[in-house]
Amino acid sequence: MLEGLLTLDNLTTFLILTALETVLGFDNLLYITLEAKKVDPAKERLIRRWGIILAIALRIVLLFVVLQLIQAFQDPIFSVDWSFFTANVSGHSLIVLAGGLFLMYTAMKEIYHMLGVSDLVDEGSRARRNSFAKALLWIVIMNVVFSFDTVLSAVALTDNFIVMTSAIVISGILMVVMSDSVATFLSKNRMYEVLGLFVLLLVGIVLIAEGGHIAHLTFFGFPIEPMSKATFYFVLFSLVLVEVVQTRYQRKLLNEQGLGH
Numbered sequence: 001m002l003e004g005l006l007t008l009d010n011l012t013t014f015l016i017l018t019a020l021e022t023v024l025g026f027d028n029l030l031y032i033t034l035e036a037k038k039v040d041p042a043k044e045r046l047i048r049r050w051g052i053i054l055a056i057a058l059r060i061v062l063l064f065v066v067l068q069l070i071q072a073f074q075d076p077i078f079s080v081d082w083s084f085f086t087a088n089v090s091g092h093s094l095i096v097l098a099g100g101l102f103l104m105y106t107a108m109k110e111i112y113h114m115l116g117v118s119d120l121v122d123e124g125s126r127a128r129r130n131s132f133a134k135a136l137l138w139i140v141i142m143n144v145v146f147s148f149d150t151v152l153s154a155v156a157l158t159d160n161f162i163v164m165t166s167a168i169v170i171s172g173i174l175m176v177v178m179s180d181s182v183a184t185f186l187s188k189n190r191m192y193e194v195l196g197l198f199v200l201l202l203v204g205i206v207l208i209a210e211g212g213h214i215a216h217l218t219f220f221g222f223p224i225e226p227m228s229k230a231t232f233y234f235v236l237f238s239l240v241l242v243e244v245v246q247t248r249y250q251r252k253l254l255n256e257q258g259l260g261h
Contacts, residue, residue: 010163017167022174028055028143029175030196031103034110035139038130047132048179051139056172058143060165086218093215099145100207107201114194145207195243199236206232 032051036044073092080087205227212224 010160013160014163014167017163018170018174022171029179030200031142032139033179034196034200035130035135035142039132039135043132045180047135047139049176050136051143052172052175052179054136054140055143055175056169058140059168059172062144063161063164063168084220086216088216090214093211095145095211096207096214097211099142100204100209100211102142102145103200103204103207105204107197107204110197111194111201114197195239198239202232202235202239 029052032048032055036047036051039047074090076088076090077094078089080089209224210226213226215224217224
């Protein structure tokens with residue numbers, strides 16, 4: 001495997017792709033972390049590890065499939081040509097659109113649940129837990145959706161299978177290392193669960209825009225345009241910055257009122 005990485009071009013591509021795969025995999029890691037919270041607390045860490053391992057395996061399998069049958073994902077399945085709506089739908093676009101809708105539904109459902117619960121602490125202990133198998137099934141399904149983004153990014157940068165698989169494996173190891181830190185941070189700072197859900201909602205919107213663009217969707221002559229990665233990360237950074245500033249300001253106000261700890 002190392003022989004395929006020895007050239008300067010391949011090594012540079014490998015480093016860039018590893019960083020890219022790690023960044024693109026963060027939304028996957030966030031989803032796995034939130035889904036793991038729905039199972040028995042004793043199994044949270046185990047399902048996070050299995051979820052990430054399956055994510056790595058699925059990406060490698062999907063990478064091989066995409067390299068062999070890339071046109072099969074891109075070729076149109078059906079077309080629509082109405083006066084107010086047009087589309088040229090492929091299998092790839094359907095998967096991305098379905099994944100985006102599911103993420104938006106999941107985020108909105110959890111946000112609604114947070115607002116509707118009167119006692120979050122008591123509710124957390126009484127909440128109905130998902131089985132290990134059910135949670136793992138949803139993680140596998142969503143891994144397929146998330147994998148398209150990372151795999152197609154890898155295909156766009158290089159055609160060296162060894163370089164691509166090495167970058168996917170290394171980024172997966174980094175995700176394993178980060179998973180416990182992300183879960184611990186969310187458990188100690190529960191207010192950031194809302195931020196995490198809105199990030200998930202944003203990712204769903206990005207996927208829908210991307211899927212609509214891939215399917216060449218137009219409404220009344222206006223095409224669906226994908227959100228650029230730069231815009232996505234700027235919005236994400238802004239959300240995090242606002243949350244951090246607001247949290248610190250709220251704590252300052254509580255301390256001044258003598259209510260802080």
